[in-house]
Amino acid sequence: MATTTRLTHDEKINKLNKVIDKYRGQGRKVLMQLLQEAQAVYGYLPLEVQRMVADALDLSVAEVYGVITFYSFFSLNPKGDNQISVCMGTACYVKGAQAVLDKVISELGIQVGECTQDGRFSIHACRCVGACGLAPVMMINENVYGRLTPDQIPEILAKYKEA
Amino acid sequence: MDKVNVTIDGIKIEVPAKYTILEAARSAGVKIPTLCYLKGINEIGACRVCLVEVVGGRSLSAACVTPVTEGMVVQTQTPRVRNTRRSTLEMILSDHNRDCLACIRNGNCELQTLSETYGIREISFEGTKSPSQYDDVSASIVRDSSKCIACGRCVAACQKQGISVLSFINRGFETAIGPAYDISMADAPCIYCGQCIIACPVGALHEKEDDERVWNAIMDPKKHVVVQVAPAVRAALGECFGLPIGTRVTGKMFAALRRLGFDKIYDTNFGADLTIMEEGTELLNRIKTGGKLPMITSCSPGWIRFAEFYYPDFLDNLSTCKSPHQMEGAIIKSYYAEKKGIDPKDIFVVSIMPCTSKKTEADRDEMFNPSLGVRDVDAVLTTREISRMIKQAGIDFNHLPDEGPDQDLIGEYTGAAVIFGATGGVMEAALRTVADILGEQDLPAIEYQAVRGVESLIKEAEIEIGEHKIRVAVAHSTAAARKLLDDIRDGSAPEYHFIEIMGCSGGCVCGGGQPQIDAQTLMDIDLRTARAQALYEEDVIMPERKSHKNADVEKLYQEFLEQPNSHKAHALLHTHYQRREIYPDSVLQSNDTE
Numbered sequence A: 001m002a003t004t005t006r007l008t009h010d011e012k013i014n015k016l017n018k019v020i021d022k023y024r025g026q027g028r029k030v031l032m033q034l035l036q037e038a039q040a041v042y043g044y045l046p047l048e049v050q051r052m053v054a055d056a057l058d059l060s061v062a063e064v065y066g067v068i069t070f071y072s073f074f075s076l077n078p079k080g081d082n083q084i085s086v087c088m089g090t091a092c093y094v095k096g097a098q099a100v101l102d103k104v105i106s107e108l109g110i111q112v113g114e115c116t117q118d119g120r121f122s123i124h125a126c127r128c129v130g131a132c133g134l135a136p137v138m139m140i141n142e143n144v145y146g147r148l149t150p151d152q153i154p155e156i157l158a159k160y161k162e163a
Numbered sequence B: 001m002d003k004v005n006v007t008i009d010g011i012k013i014e015v016p017a018k019y020t021i022l023e024a025a026r027s028a029g030v031k032i033p034t035l036c037y038l039k040g041i042n043e044i045g046a047c048r049v050c051l052v053e054v055v056g057g058r059s060l061s062a063a064c065v066t067p068v069t070e071g072m073v074v075q076t077q078t079p080r081v082r083n084t085r086r087s088t089l090e091m092i093l094s095d096h097n098r099d100c101l102a103c104i105r106n107g108n109c110e111l112q113t114l115s116e117t118y119g120i121r122e123i124s125f126e127g128t129k130s131p132s133q134y135d136d137v138s139a140s141i142v143r144d145s146s147k148c149i150a151c152g153r154c155v156a157a158c159q160k161q162g163i164s165v166l167s168f169i170n171r172g173f174e175t176a177i178g179p180a181y182d183i184s185m186a187d188a189p190c191i192y193c194g195q196c197i198i199a200c201p202v203g204a205l206h207e208k209e210d211d212e213r214v215w216n217a218i219m220d221p222k223k224h225v226v227v228q229v230a231p232a233v234r235a236a237l238g239e240c241f242g243l244p245i246g247t248r249v250t251g252k253m254f255a256a257l258r259r260l261g262f263d264k265i266y267d268t269n270f271g272a273d274l275t276i277m278e279e280g281t282e283l284l285n286r287i288k289t290g291g292k293l294p295m296i297t298s299c300s301p302g303w304i305r306f307a308e309f310y311y312p313d314f315l316d317n318l319s320t321c322k323s324p325h326q327m328e329g330a331i332i333k334s335y336y337a338e339k340k341g342i343d344p345k346d347i348f349v350v351s352i353m354p355c356t357s358k359k360t361e362a363d364r365d366e367m368f369n370p371s372l373g374v375r376d377v378d379a380v381l382t383t384r385e386i387s388r389m390i391k392q393a394g395i396d397f398n399h400l401p402d403e404g405p406d407q408d409l410i411g412e413y414t415g416a417a418v419i420f421g422a423t424g425g426v427m428e429a430a431l432r433t434v435a436d437i438l439g440e441q442d443l444p445a446i447e448y449q450a451v452r453g454v455e456s457l458i459k460e461a462e463i464e465i466g467e468h469k470i471r472v473a474v475a476h477s478t479a480a481a482r483k484l485l486d487d488i489r490d491g492s493a494p495e496y497h498f499i500e501i502m503g504c505s506g507g508c509v510c511g512g513g514q515p516q517i518d519a520q521t522l523m524d525i526d527l528r529t530a531r532a533q534a535l536y537e538e539d540v541i542m543p544e545r546k547s548h549k550n551a552d553v554e555k556l557y558q559e560f561l562e563q564p565n566s567h568k569a570h571a572l573l574h575t576h577y578q579r580r581e582i583y584p585d586s587v588l589q590s591n592d593t594e
């Protein structure tokens, strides 16, 4: 739904190199900025990107990884065109969110934090989304689905598969 | 120096203005507990164990990071301080795998000592434990995160090494300490220097223990077990038995090894003298034939791994010499075996080392002798491990008589070898020999003060021998190596002939296999100097202080190796290196979805 024109890996790396060159040699103080721009260009921050960033700023990969995992807006894994979050807040959890999540996982064949091969879906861990009245709740992109049961999942996902 | 007046628990004292409350209190004889603090390494005020009350301040202050000010009045024993301190400790303990009895740090743990001192009897908030990882895949280091209190001391120590393999990852309740992706230390670009182990106040990082294998070899009547012990061990082993830091325990150490039941006991110093013959000759050849310069020493396996990971463009600069204990192992399995008529396959060589990286070194493919079908060295024990074996054997270390190594074949050593354990020592030993050879005389001046000491992490000297000028540099710690090599790369350093690099600051006396000293004791001393002094003391009392005067080494060449750098010497005593990749994609196969 979001970006339909996909850049090839090489194109993304090219753009990334431009971003990185801008900051090369400036050290830890520009790490956050560089990571934000790198994620904007590349979509997420896999090991390959971390190595390039570490190298450019004279940091270790572990230092870069530490910062990425500290801030939740950085992502180690690719995000799908459709981002699915199943709320695991207390209210949803009590009303069976785990079974809903399990169903999403088995339908798509990926784990939380992962993205499907075709790039269409990714699943994200998620805290309370503030829709406790509708528990259990799932969001796909901006759309909220409430009072879910596992058997509704295939039908909902199907809509996004076609698009 | 600017001074200020402060009052601590009613004691008035004048201290330097740059002091923290913690340092001022120590001067006043008031002990404030610490946990995350490690002088000069980790001063981040994270654990809150050191909180004190500053009169006039609203909240409690962390003594380890709060500077003193003129007229400051500090109280370390108010009910508020005591209660906070106790609940902080209880919080830390509630998420801690408290199996002290089965823990490697039992009896030498800063957390255990604090719980004991502050009389913790029960832990009121028994929370869920964070998920933990037990990683014992590498041959050198074990990481048990169930013991980790996230104090950050290891992170800072590794950063101080200029490596930063360890980092804080995730956050909140899921905060962990580890390499990127929390992969095994075996897959991380870690050099196994063990400085993180030395920094850790608890049992979360420790050496991979090999004592069981050594006990089994000793008990096996078919095995001829030969032990060798590195110079730096004698400068620190006494600490494990309560002796003052810097006590030289050479005599008791050999007596203890004999009582442990090793069949043959030698000093790695023999291997060190042999190293000087091989390395000195290699240097002179490189200078004469226009070989690759500067030549860099290769005794420190932490440094070798560092070069292989981070400076592979310098691998041709490394001396091809194996490290002294590997040389000695190779000679024991060949020359010694032949002379004694023992099948090398029946010999088990144990090296007692101040170093955790040596464990992985001994496991390298290059340290296997294919023609004999044996390894140079079969097991490496750290100073800490041998101290535990001595205790287990019921040996009363402090009352042992002084003994020496066995004397036959490879028993002799010189003062030049002993100082290998301190930064600058290998350089000094090499110069003593190279100067004599180049100058074709027996030079009386043998102490090269310029390369000694820890004041500076990089030391330089220019030595004139006849019409020759030799330019040398010495670097200790991999961070110092990084600086020196960067300067050489960009051409800002002078053209050196010879460089000594040791992976650990201070050299082997402060290696990752040495006894851990608690952070409070470390506030008052420089461990590197205190331990090195024990080695220089031994150098002075040795009848011979130049490696080429070692009669057993001379005989080894006459009867077996022919001459330094001979074909046979190359096969047994030299090695090669390999470029290593940092975080290749393969370390993540299961993680990466790209």
Ligand code: SF4
Binding pocket: B096, B097, B098, B099, B100, B101, B103, B104, B105, B106, B107, B109, B110, B111, B112, B147, B202, B203, B204
């Ligand atoms: S780390 Fe210290 S407190 Fe924890 S189990 Fe080991 S000895 Fe006990």
Ligand code: SF4
Binding pocket: B141, B157, B158, B161, B163, B164, B165, B166, B189, B190, B191, B192, B193, B194, B195, B196, B197
């Ligand atoms: S062994 Fe050395 S390089 Fe490895 S993590 Fe520890 S301090 Fe860092």
Ligand code: SF4
Binding pocket: B147, B148, B149, B150, B151, B152, B153, B154, B155, B177, B196, B199, B200, B201, B202, B204, B205
């Ligand atoms: S491993 Fe040890 S030094 Fe490192 S953070 Fe944990 S407790 Fe502290």
Ligand code: FES
Binding pocket: B033, B034, B035, B036, B037, B044, B045, B046, B047, B048, B049, B050, B051, B062, B063, B064, B065
């Ligand atoms: S905060 Fe001072 S010792 Fe940890």
